[in-house]
Amino acid sequence: MDDQPVLILASASPRRAELLRHAGYEFGIVPAEVPELEWDQLTPVELCQLNAHRKARAVAKHHPDAVVLGADTLVFLDREILAKPSDLEQAAAMLRRLSGRTHQVVTGVSLLHLRVHRESLFAVSTEVRFRRLDEEQIRRYLRVVNPLDKAGAYAIQERGEWIVEELSGSLTNVVGLPLERVERELERFGVRRRGGD
Known part of the structure; x- marks a missing residue:
């Protein structure tokens, strides 16, 4: 058995776990019990990096010998953050706003190995352009996909072809973890x- 450190995902997101698993990593899951901050003075990039760091640090304090991965994904349109909708009405309103427009998805990632005092903190941004959606298309999408646990009220891996016209950047970043950069780190x-x- 080699002596590589244990990897811990500090997230309850099934999407992030699935991405890591498919990439061939073995890891434990210890969700970080920290509230996500919302702070107008920070850019979306700064904010998701801060939240990712706070999640990784909360778990790393109890697992100092492990490499802990914390992540936070934000969807924003014209610098306004589109968080997880509170109900289907709000989800429909978000999809109306995204219709026919380009928005950004940013994931902040913190890799923290406390025992050796090492951290890598970065963010990856992807541009996503939505198709023009009419009311029936929006209702159809919301009937099939549960938007309430998803920033921006959509998931690109669930019927994304119905709503997304074009993507520039990392697809896995939009799902919740920019695997290309994470693997290198x-x-x-x-x-x-x-x-x-």
Whole structure:
């Protein structure tokens, strides 16, 4: 058995866990019990990096020998953050606003290995352009996809072809974890995929 550090995902997101699993990583899951901050003085990039760091740190304090991965994904349109909708009416209103427009999805990621005093903190941004949606298309999408646990009221991996016209950047970032960058950073922390050298 090699001596690479244990990887812990500080998130209850099934989407992030699925992405890591599909990429071939073995990891534990310890959701961070910290409220996500909302702070107007910070840019969306700064805010999601701050929340990612707070999540990773909360878990790393109890697991200092592990590499802890914290992440926070934000959807924003013209600098306004579109959080998780509180009900279907709000979800429909968000999809109306996104219709025919380009918005940004930013994921902040914190990798923290407390024992060796090491952190990597970064954010990845992806531009997503929506199709023009009419009321029936919006209702149809909301009948099939539960929007209430999703920032911006949509999930690109669930019937994304119904609503998304074009994407510029990382697809996995829009799902919740920019795997291309995460894989490079994990390698620097000595965390390798199953079957990797």
